Amino acid sequence: MQPKKVLLIAGPTAVGKTALSIALAQQFNGEIISGDSMQVYRHLDIGTAKVMPDERQEIPHHLIDIKEVDQRFTVAEFVSRTTALIDDITKRGKLPIIAGGTGFYLQSLIAGYQFGSSDLEPDLDYRQKWFDRAASQGPQSVWDVLNERDPQAAQAVEPANVVRVVRALEYQHTSGQLFSAQADQMTTKLDAYTLCLTAERPLLYDRINQRVDQMLAAGLEDEARWLFDQGGIELPAGKGIGYHEWFPYFEGASDQQAVIEAIKQDSRRYAKRQLTWFRNKMDVNWISLLEHPEERDSIDRFIASWLN
Incomplete structure (x- = not known):
């Protein structure tokens, strides 16, 4: 059976993955699957940089707002749901595009990892x-x-x-x-083309800091307080960057400026870890669109060639 094609748009936070994925979906008749483990949660819109319905340019988006904040979302569920979505999108003659995502999730998907044997109850x-x-x-x-x-x-x-x-x-x-x-039953079912967006560290960190400021202006504190009031400290969703940093402040053990600096620092460190993962653990095609927007033409040619 011919492997199903799937386009992955990876890279650190605040590097432009959302805009590129929507543009490529428009150009190549695609549908977008979110690879972000936090965008699955309802009510958490600002801190997750969730692409809202009015921003989607009529492109279908999947794996967004599918969980309540007290529910877990595991890599196994991501692989299972995404595999089913890829099958469905492909059958309808469209291109599955995965935007964002942690390295564990994407590597698991591309490797064709089968979580658990069919005759065993998964744990x-x-x-x-x-x-x-x-x-x-x-x-x-x-x-x-x-x-x-x-x-x-x-x-x-x-x-x-x-x-x-x-x-x-x-x-x-x-x-x-x-x-x-027992015999290894791992199979590779996907023909994945991975674009990994990157940028020079000073530019990337500046964009991350600006994004945090924009989130604050949009009401991040209120969103984090709502999560805290739901029991956020103990919830799966409460571990996300942009949320857990607020909890000491809400308990009176920190000040707002310290929270803001912590969110920016945690976001920058996460971006660094993302880049390290994609550099060392996955086969990707590096693109620096922020500094070299002219490379967009090359992206279009590479994808067209890959699809054909």
Whole structure:
């Protein structure tokens, strides 16, 4: 079966992914799938830089406003939902375009990772625990655990391939058998073309700071307070940048200026981590449209050639 084509628009925050994805969707008859793990939440519009209906230029957008703030959205659900959307969009003769997204999510999708065996009940909490550990302590720490429990499986996968490492751990957890004892059923189903937008660090950081200021002017504090009042400290959605920084302030343990600086700093650090991930973990085509807008013509030619 011919792999389905999917266009990915990746890159750090505030680099112009939304505008480019809409323009390319218009040009190449596409529909957009949000790869952002926070835009799935209803009521969180400002802090997530959610593209609102009046900004979508009549382009269908998917995986936006599909969760309440007390619900979890995991990489497994992202892969499952996005795979189904890609199938549907492709069948209708349109181009699936994934805009944004964390490295874990996109890598999982492109690798064709199958979360759980068809005859085993998946353990989403167990799975997410390891993805969270990889994000906080590094992929090597998760691989080391697999190497202790199933050395043969560990030797067959690179530590950086977190989705496969976690798959092996979950298989052992749910089945009681070593992953190395069963055949690897990973398949690659997608023909993915990934554009990764970037910019020189001073320009990128300046845009991030400006975006935070715009969010504040648009009412970010009120949105964060609403989330706090829903129990945000304990909620999955409460971990998002732009929200959790406010919680000490609402509890009287911080001041507003410290919150603003924390949001800007966390956003800049997140952008740096995003760039590092895409540089080291994925095969992408780097584009610097902010500094070289003339490269847009090259993008159009590359995509047209890839599609044909």
